[in-house]
Amino acid sequence: MGRHRKNYPLARLCGAVGLVASALPAQAEDDYKLGQGVRFDDIHVSGYLVVEAEAPKGGDAELFVDDLAIFVQGRFNRFFNPFFEGEVAGMPVLKENHDPFTGRTAKLVLERLYNDTYLKDNLVLRLGKSLTTVGEWNTIHAGPLVPNTTRPLTTHRSFSEFTSGASLIYTPRDEAWPTVTAYWQPDGGLAKDIDAIEDRIFHNIKGVNLSWTKDFENTIGLSFQTADVTDSSESQTLIEPPRDCRRQVGLS
Numbered sequence: 001m002g003r004h005r006k007n008y009p010l011a012r013l014c015g016a017v018g019l020v021a022s023a024l025p026a027q028a029e030d031d032y033k034l035g036q037g038v039r040f041d042d043i044h045v046s047g048y049l050v051v052e053a054e055a056p057k058g059g060d061a062e063l064f065v066d067d068l069a070i071f072v073q074g075r076f077n078r079f080f081n082p083f084f085e086g087e088v089a090g091m092p093v094l095k096e097n098h099d100p101f102t103g104r105t106a107k108l109v110l111e112r113l114y115n116d117t118y119l120k121d122n123l124v125l126r127l128g129k130s131l132t133t134v135g136e137w138n139t140i141h142a143g144p145l146v147p148n149t150t151r152p153l154t155t156h157r158s159f160s161e162f163t164s165g166a167s168l169i170y171t172p173r174d175e176a177w178p179t180v181t182a183y184w185q186p187d188g189g190l191a192k193d194i195d196a197i198e199d200r201i202f203h204n205i206k207g208v209n210l211s212w213t214k215d216f217e218n219t220i221g222l223s224f225q226t227a228d229v230t231d232s233s234e235s236q237t238l239i240e241p242p243r244d245c246r247r248q249v250g251l252s
Helices: none
Strands: 011-017 038-040 043-054 062-074 082-095 107-120 123-131 162-170 179-185 202-215 218-229 235-244
Touching (some): 162 202
Antiparallel strands (some): 011 043, 038 043, 043 062, 062 082, 082 107, 107 123, 123 162, 162 179, 218 235
16 A cells, blocks of 8 residues: 555564644644644644665664654635645664664655635535545555555556646545545656656646545555656546455556
């Protein structure tokens, strides 16, 4: 369901933690629960921290913050409902033969930034940078929040994990019908994905995802995406047929 950076950790300590934004003037509600973030009137602030330890053979062991992320979501009215996700990735803590907090370079990453406008109570227009999905995979990508869903193999090179443009999201009232997400990115992305393969940067992205969800363990998805490869005459198309999303493989 989510993306993961390639690494070989000795240990991985993951925890979802609420982050308090002291700059906000309002007071948090009294019903705070660990892992649920903090609410300030119409604004919801949350986040997570992923700490990793690595001891590569023949290399220096190290402890570092793989992700320090913050989510800010506003629910104001029918037209203005912004969402922001940013993170600090690869923050050094301790490393053999290095001073504390040195040995690697942390990166600031804009993961998502969009606004939702409710055209109807079950039809949303989303503008900005958001995730694209294959079935159930990549609906969220935060390490502590992602169950063990296998990533479709062809998405490693033939799929854009993000889109910067417009999306329409339809949620049916009848659960027998799928949730439908259609998206379009006419040009380049709003911010570069630090995990993207250099020669696989996409533009002119168009896609649709259908998802039938009965419960957390039973989701069936159908996905289609087409895109042009930047600085190349190549284009790609990915189709993921209907199947149990926990066994999806993808076609391209």
